[in-house]
Amino acid sequence: MNEHKQREEIVLLGKSMYDRGLTHGGTGNISVRLNDGWLLTPTGSSLGRLDPARLSKLDWQGRHIGGDLPSKEAMLHLAMYQERPVSGAVVHLHSTHSVAVSVLDQLDPEDVLPAITAYYAMRVGKLPLVPYYAPGDPALAEAVRRFSGRHHAMLLAHHGPVVAGSDLHAAVDATEELEATAQLFLLLFQHKFKTLTPEQVADLQRRFAKR
Numbered sequence: 001m002n003e004h005k006q007r008e009e010i011v012l013l014g015k016s017m018y019d020r021g022l023t024h025g026g027t028g029n030i031s032v033r034l035n036d037g038w039l040l041t042p043t044g045s046s047l048g049r050l051d052p053a054r055l056s057k058l059d060w061q062g063r064h065i066g067g068d069l070p071s072k073e074a075m076l077h078l079a080m081y082q083e084r085p086v087s088g089a090v091v092h093l094h095s096t097h098s099v100a101v102s103v104l105d106q107l108d109p110e111d112v113l114p115a116i117t118a119y120y121a122m123r124v125g126k127l128p129l130v131p132y133y134a135p136g137d138p139a140l141a142e143a144v145r146r147f148s149g150r151h152h153a154m155l156l157a158h159h160g161p162v163v164a165g166s167d168l169h170a171a172v173d174a175t176e177e178l179e180a181t182a183q184l185f186l187l188l189f190q191h192k193f194k195t196l197t198p199e200q201v202a203d204l205q206r207r208f209a210k211r
């Protein structure tokens, strides 16, 4: 996909997620890998009102080479790409149910959500909790880097999800699956409920290609 089309996709999917309340106000950021660098949403922008011509462009040293001033999470996105050469896009949102799960006590920080559905197991899999750091803190980007070799999806404590995908559609799909499962989990967690078995999860991983 050429750069023009990638810019249009960021605007389209950003608005789609914003309009469905998956992030709000000026929160969240989206990036996409290009042949000659990468695109990122500008700092302070609403995902519902992006301008394709004003998206930030950066090089692989993280230098700003075009468009508006980049998101304060630029180093976090860059760390994901550096550790995940297969990933073509990264989505970060402040989705309400995912944030709620990120502050629950007594969760397993190595795998925050259970495999309630097949699509969660297929699109997200194991979800680690990244300890809290302030938004934009270089320590947050380094904490994300430590997980991103082994995980394409993670949950930032008191903050929200970060998800990489082979392309923007894959990253958005997985982020939506995470948020839907967080909502299901909150509906269920004071009840006794069953999850998929480890054998069922392993079977799904065999059947469906990795992100």
Ligand SMILES: O=C(CO)COP(=O)(O)O
Pocket (backbone or CB within 6 Å): 026, 027, 028, 029, 041, 042, 043, 044, 045, 070, 071, 072, 073, 092, 094, 135, 136
């Ligand atoms: O989600 C955000 C910070 O974590 C939003 O920050 P930016 O507006 O700088 O992208």
Ligand SMILES: [Zn+2]
Pocket (backbone or CB within 6 Å): 027, 028, 092, 093, 094, 135, 159, 160
């Ligand atoms: Zn954020």
